[in-house]
Amino acid sequence: MRWWPFGRRTERRTIAWQDVWGSGADAEHLRGDSMNVALSLVPVYAATRLIADSVASLPLETYRRAGDTRTRITDPALIADPTAFGTTFDWVHRAVTSLALRGNAYGLVTSTDRSGTPSRIEWLHPDEVSIEQDDTAYAPRWYWRGRLLESAAFVHIPGFTLPGKVKGLSPIAAYKNAVEIGLYAQRFGRDWFVNGSTPAAVLETTEEVTQDQAKVIKDRFKNAAKGREPVALGLGVTYKPISVPAEESQFLATIRATKTDIANIYGIPPELIGGETGSSMTYANVEQQKIMLVTYALRSYLTKIETAVSRLLPRPQYVRFNADAVLRADTKTRYEAHHLALTDGWKSKDEVRAEEDLPPLPNGEGTKYAPILPTQPARVPPAGGTQ
Known part of the structure; x- marks a missing residue:
């Protein structure tokens, strides 16, 4: 028989679990630095919602300072009606969400009063804004959807910034690996139940199996498994499950660790999003837990938004969140x-x-x-x- 290497078919006697269910190589769908994908991870959504809801629900009040005295004044348009899309709560919520996920909030001034003071600002999607020179040694040039933004109509609130940089650090980009581990664990949990609580298995036969026959066998097995019915595979094929209990694969431990990691990233008491403190410390009451939330998680957001918005108002006016509302x-x-x-x-x-x-x-x-x-x-x- 003449040897002919091209198109030679290799004998197959086993069909692996990956051949039936796929190799799970879907990293593009589980990218931890994507805002939408990261939000599909429960701890990230819980942390972001907790921070954004807490800050946006606080009263944002306007004051006028005269020496050591401050006087509460009527809120200007920028505070009373800052957006065409919702309320002041929605406006603050969007800014905080952008800060929590991307480390930056970018605003476009869409309306001003007679004195030139901004009366409305719409927050832009952070992934649509880019910077030309992210360096404090240069005058940064900002672009939105490829269009140059005028500095007078652009508002930038950075979150965590590195020395020498203008743009804030994105938490989900900086901790992409931690988010992706959680996403894969979450995906594993879904497949655990969808695939009949069997994470791995082999269909084995002593006979040669062609590609067409392998496809028929896989289809029979998958259809029967989905309906949880008995299956006749044929060709002497036997089913050999490789069962790995969830706890042995550290599935539950990974889920818990992810919650705690996300809480630590955002400075949130882990118990508020289902994590663990890792110590025997307990909170005496709900009020102390709220104080921890304001001190370690919310304070930086409150200060950054207060400072940025106050700069847009005529002096000596300024704004301040009433944090007592969350500590009620x-x-x-x-x-x-x-x-x-x-x-x-x-x-x-x-x-x-x-x-x-x-x-x-x-x-x-x-x-x-x-x-x-x-x-x-x-x-x-x-x-x-x-x-």
Whole structure:
């Protein structure tokens, strides 16, 4: 027989699990640095939602500073109605989401008042904005969808920035590997159940199997497995499962570790998104957990947005988030705090009533900052005598 190397068919006696279900090489669909893909990972979505919801739900208030005094003033258009697409909550939420996922918020001024102060800013998708010179030694030039942006109509709020850089560091790009590990673990969990809780198996026969026959066998097996029915494979093919329990493959441990890693990236108490602290530390109450959330996760977002928006307003106006809204205590604790503030004289009754959504007292009775003096007990004269 003449040897002919071209087109020679190799004998096949086994059909691997990868031949049936595929090799799982779908890295393009599981890219951890993609915003949409990263958000499909539960801990990333949970962390982003927690931060964006918490910041956007805080009242954004406008003040005017005069020396050491600050006065609450009517919110300008930029705060009261900053976007054509939703409310102030939606506007702040978009900015925080962009910061949390991409490390930058990019805004385009779409409207100004008579003095030239921005009255509306629309946040751009961060993946559509690029910088020509990401270096503080140069004047950066920003582009949106390939078009040069004028500096007067462009607002940039960077998140975590490296020395010498202008653009903020993207958390999901910097920790791409951690996100992708979580995505693969999540994908594994899905396949674990979709494929009948069998992550690997071999269809084996002692006979030669052609490509066409292999395809028929695979199709029979897959169709029967999906319907959880018995299957007749033929050609002496036997099914040999290679069962790997989920806990032995560290599936559950990986899921937990991913939640904790994502929480650490965003400075969130891990328990808030299903992670673990890794120590025996517990929180005494919900209020302490909220303080940790504001201190380690929200504070940087609050400060960056306050600073950026205040720069757009005419001096000496500035904006400030009222973080007390997220730290709102239970009724008894709140009332005790009000009593202390009134007793020490550093809050008026009207200010306390405003915090409780109550109207001011009539005739200006609640505007005073007078400390409440403790009541002196009446003196009782001694028995049988005079005072």
